[in-house]
Amino acid sequence: MISFADFKKMELKVAKILEVEDIPGKDKLYVIKIDLGNEQRQIVAGIKPFYTKDELTGKNVIVVANLEPAVIAGVKSEAMLLAAKDNEGRYALVTIADNVAPGTVVE
Numbered sequence: 001m002i003s004f005a006d007f008k009k010m011e012l013k014v015a016k017i018l019e020v021e022d023i024p025g026k027d028k029l030y031v032i033k034i035d036l037g038n039e040q041r042q043i044v045a046g047i048k049p050f051y052t053k054d055e056l057t058g059k060n061v062i063v064v065a066n067l068e069p070a071v072i073a074g075v076k077s078e079a080m081l082l083a084a085k086d087n088e089g090r091y092a093l094v095t096i097a098d099n100v101a102p103g104t105v106v107e
Helices: 003-007
Strands: 010-022 032-035 038-046 060-064 071-072 076-077 084-085 092-093
Touching: 038 076
Parallel strands: none
Antiparallel strands: 010 032, 010 060, 032 038, 071 076, 084 092
16 A cells, blocks of 8 residues: 555646657567657557557547656656456556547646
């Protein structure tokens, strides 16, 4: 269990997926460029087995925007996509309606 104060430290925002690229030699990873309203960032995400590039491009997703950047497979990742994982290990992205603007805070 975490406190409400700890939960409030997370900055959840709506992001629009602009581009999706492969990472050479990585079967599970994409580099995803997102629009957060006032800035663009990139995310490295292990969702390649579950989504094509075309399925992802243009989606509005929820990200943890204030996660400390990390280097994954030699690529800087500047946020984290939220996804649900089922009992068989498949991922489904947490998405939101298209009419919600990138950068909108999720409360």
